[in-house]
Amino acid sequence: MRHQDMNRDWASTATTLAQALPFMQRYNDATVVIKLGGHAMGSDEAMAEFASDVVLMRQVGVNPVIVHGGGPMINKMLDRLDIKSDFVNGKRVTDAATMEVVEMVLSGLVNARIVQAITAQGGRAVGVSGKDSGLIMCEAEDPALGLVGKPTTVNPRLLLDLADKELIPVIAPLGMGRGGETYNINGDTAAGAIASALKADRLLLLTDVSGVKDAGGALLTDLTAAQIQQMTAEGVIAGGMIPKTQTALDALEAGVRASVILDGRAPHACLLELFTEHGAGSIIRSA
Numbered sequence: 001m002r003h004q005d006m007n008r009d010w011a012s013t014a015t016t017l018a019q020a021l022p023f024m025q026r027y028n029d030a031t032v033v034i035k036l037g038g039h040a041m042g043s044d045e046a047m048a049e050f051a052s053d054v055v056l057m058r059q060v061g062v063n064p065v066i067v068h069g070g071g072p073m074i075n076k077m078l079d080r081l082d083i084k085s086d087f088v089n090g091k092r093v094t095d096a097a098t099m100e101v102v103e104m105v106l107s108g109l110v111n112a113r114i115v116q117a118i119t120a121q122g123g124r125a126v127g128v129s130g131k132d133s134g135l136i137m138c139e140a141e142d143p144a145l146g147l148v149g150k151p152t153t154v155n156p157r158l159l160l161d162l163a164d165k166e167l168i169p170v171i172a173p174l175g176m177g178r179g180g181e182t183y184n185i186n187g188d189t190a191a192g193a194i195a196s197a198l199k200a201d202r203l204l205l206l207t208d209v210s211g212v213k214d215a216g217g218a219l220l221t222d223l224t225a226a227q228i229q230q231m232t233a234e235g236v237i238a239g240g241m242i243p244k245t246q247t248a249l250d251a252l253e254a255g256v257r258a259s260v261i262l263d264g265r266a267p268h269a270c271l272l273e274l275f276t277e278h279g280a281g282s283i284i285r286s287a
Contacts, residue, residue, distance in 0.1 A: 019276070020275040020276065023274060023275040023276065024060045024061070024275060027057075027060075027061070027062050027201065027274055027275075028060070028061035028062070029061055029062075029063065030061075030062055030063065030200075030201035030202070031062075031063045031065060031163070031198050031199075031200040031201055031202075032057065032062055032063065032064050032065070032200060032201060032202045032203075032204060032270075032274065033064075033065045033067065033191055033194055033195035033198065033200045033202070033203050033204070033256075034054070034064060034065070034066050034067070034191075034204045034206065034270060035067050035068075035069070035187055035188055035191035035203075035204065035205045035206055036050065036066055036067070036068040036069070036114065036206055036264075037068065037069035037070075037071075037187055037206055037207075037264070038206060038207055038208040038264050038265075039206075039208050039264045039265040040206055040264040040269075041068070041069070041070075041110075041114075047113070047114070047117045048117055048120070048121065049267065049268065050117070050270070051114070051117035051118045051120065051121045051123065052121045053268055053270050053271050054066065054118055054121075054123060054168060054270070055118060055121045055122055055123035055168075056271065057270070057271075057274070058123060058124075058166065058168055062274070063163045064168055065159060065163075065168075065169050065171070065194060065195075065198065065200070066114065066125075066168065066169065066170045066171065067171045067173060067187060067190050067191035067194060068106075068110055068111065068114055068170065068171070068172065068173070068187060069110075069173065069187030069188075070105055070106045070109075070110040070172075070187075071187075073105050073109060073110055074101065074102055074105045074106070077101050077104070077105050077109075078098065078101055081101060083097055083098060083101060085098060088142070088144045088145055091142075091145055091148070092145075092148075093144070093145055093146045093148075094145060094146040094147040094148050094184050095146050095147070096147070098146075098147075099146075099147045099182055099184060102174075102184045103129075103172075103174060103182055106129070106172040106173065106174060106184075107127070107129045107172045107174065110172070111127040111129070111170055111171075111172045112127060114127070114170045115127040115170050118168060118170070123168055124166065124167050124168060125167065125168040125169075125170050126162055126167050126168070126169055126170065127170045127172070128158065128169055128170070128171055128172070129171065129172040129173075129174040130151075130171060130172065130173060130174045130175040130176070130185065130190060131174050131175065131176045131182060132158060133155070133157065133158040134155050134176070135154065135155060135156075135158055135159070135171070135175075135194075136151050136153075136154050136174070136175035136176070136185065136190065136193065136194075137151070137152050137153045137154075137155075137175060137176060137177070137178070138150060138151055138152060138175035138176065138177050138183040138185065139152050139177065139178075140177075140183070147181065147182065147183050147184060148183065148184055148185075148186075149175045149177065149183025149184065149185050150185070150189065151175060151185065151189065151190065151193040154193050154194055154196070154197035155197070156194070156197040156198050159194070159198060160198075171190070171194065173185040173186065173187045173189075173190035173191075175190075186243070188205055188243060188244055188247045189243075189247060191203060191205065191247070192247035192248070192250055192251045192259075195251045195254075195256045195259075196250065196251050196254030196255065196256060197254075199254075199255040199256065200251075200256050200257070201256075201257050201258075202256070202257065202258055202259070202260060202273075202274070203247075203248065203251045203256050203258075203259040203260070204259075204260050204262060204270060204273060205244055205247065205248065205259065205260065205261045205262070206262060206263075206264030206269065206270075207244065207261055207262070207263065207264060207281075208263075208264060208265060209241075209263065210263045210281065211261050211262060211263060211281035211282035212228070212231075212237065212241065212245065212261055212282040212284075213236075214231075214236065215234075215236050219281075219282065220282055221279060221281070221282055221283065222282075222283055222285075223282055223283070223284045223285075224284070224285055224286070224287050225249050225252055225253075225284065225285070225286050225287070226287070228245050228248070228249060228284055229249070232245065241261075244261055245261070245284070247259070248260075248261060248284045249284070252284065252285070252286050253286075257285075258283055258284065258285045259283070259284045260273055260279075260280075260281050260282065260283045260284070261281050261282045261284070262279075262280045262281025262282070263280055263281050266280050269281070
């Protein structure tokens with residue numbers, strides 16, 4: 001039974017939807033590559049919210065492409081199977097035994113969970129890995145790290161075919177070497193390479209921080225590539241933020257219109273970024 005008197009909260013919701021219309025029109029038929037990791041993968045509730053947001057994006061004409069990580073899940077499975085690892089400069093050496101577990105967790109457990117979450121929200125998702133149809137070809141990032149790869153070529157044909165069928169690709173960050181070997185790829189790196197190949201409108205890197213901050217700790221919401229380079233040279237951008245901003249810059253150079261490092265802990269972060277003036281993190285543009 002509908003209430004005859006309009007509730008003020010529902011009126012506010014209607015206003016929000018009306019305000020979102022220009023942004024929905026702006027992103028109609030746009031390709032948005034989303035790196036999923038961190039908090040958004042940490043609980044069933046967060047996963048369901050992310051999946052609902054992705055289905056809404058697809059419903060209003062956006063072409064979302066999901067690339068996921070899975071480091072904590074890999075570590076947990078390696079510990080459970082009592083597989084010991086060596087480390088070089090803080091990075092895990094991926095030997096053949098470790099790679100079997102990495103592929104099982106990424107392509108099996110994690111990928112399937114995301115596809116299932118999207119399906120449960122009424123979406124049509126397909127799980128793939130970078131090995132499928134030659135999507136991502138790799139070479140060794142550092143021979144000392146074993147089967148850790150860096151993308152050399154990305155063939156987006158498979159993803160374009162899925163977009164034509166209005167299917168949402170969910171991609172495990174694995175690639176194939178020239179000899180047919182399987183490589184594990186950093187999730188941010190894989191997302192950047194895929195966004196570059198697709199000439200995506202947006203690359204969204206979900207993180208567990210609010211975005212890029214200045215020397216005083218204040219969030220910077222709008223940045224240029226030149227500012228990022230200067231802040232990195234000055235040491236303002238440091239630690240784990242360096243590879244994320246470098247991924248963002250590489251994508252811009254390859255033709256992605258803008259990269260966004262956004263707070264995946266914020267409710268509906270992707271929708272806030274795409275469909276409101278507020279945004280949800282730090283957008284980085286070429287100029």
